[in-house]
Amino acid sequence: MRPGPPPRGGLLLVCALAFAIAALAGCGGGSRSENRPPPASPSPRTTSPEKLCAQLISHWARVVLDGGKQAGLDYQAMGLSGGQHQILLDVTAAARAEQKRQGADAARKLIDSQASARCAERYRSGSPTGGPWQ
Template sequence: MARRLLLVAAVAFAAAGCSGGPATPPAPTTTSTVDPVAVCTNQLVYWTKDILGNAKDTGLDYQEMGLDGDQYEALQALIEQARQHQSGGAVPPDWLQEQAKAACTRLAAKSPTPTTSGGYGWP
C-alpha cells in the first residue's frame, strides 16, 4: 500500500511539473549595433601587436585574420609605421590605437553604403 501511495505521489508530482506551472519570463531583447570602425580598429591593433611581437611569420593571410583587402593594406602600412617608430625609440602608448582608428575611419568613409538586392545571391 505504501508503494502504491508513493507511486501515485510521484506521478502527481511529475504531472504537476509538466502542467504549465509558472512560466519563465522571456529573455529581455536588446538591439545592439556594431560600430564597424571600432571592430576594424580592434582588429588592426591586435594584428599589429601580434606581428610586431612575434619574430616568426605565422603564415596567415588576410582572410584568416578576419580582414578584407583594404583593411589588410591598412594593417601593412600601420606595421611599417610602427616599425619606423620603434627604430627611433618607443612607440607612444596611444599611438597605435589612434593610427588604427584613423585608418579605419578612412576605410569606413570610402566604403559604399550597403544596398539590398531584389533577389537571392549577389546584387
C-alpha cells in the same frame, strides 16, 4: 513477514500529490505559466565594424612589428579583408618608423591611434562596398 510492494492505490496517490504540488509551484505548464511574460533574455553584445577593424589591425600590427611567429601569415589567414590589409600595411610601416624614432611604447600608441582613425574612416558610412573581401 516480508515487506511487499506498496499497494497500487498508494503509489497513484503519491504520484497525484507530486503532480499537484508541481502544478501549484508553477512547474506544471498549465495556464499559470501561459499568463506570465517570458523571462527577459539579455541582448547579445555586438562590436561595431569599425571597432572590430581597429582591434584586428592593432593586434596584427603588434604581431608584425614584434616579428612574432604568426607575422608571416597572409591577410586572409589573419581574418582581414583586402582593405583592412592595406590599413595594416600602412599602420605597420608608420609604427616601424615611430619605433626607430621614439621606441616601442610610442609605436604601440601610434598603432592604436592610427588603427582607430583609419578604421573609423573606412566604416564612416556603413560597410565598405565591393564585396566581402574589399
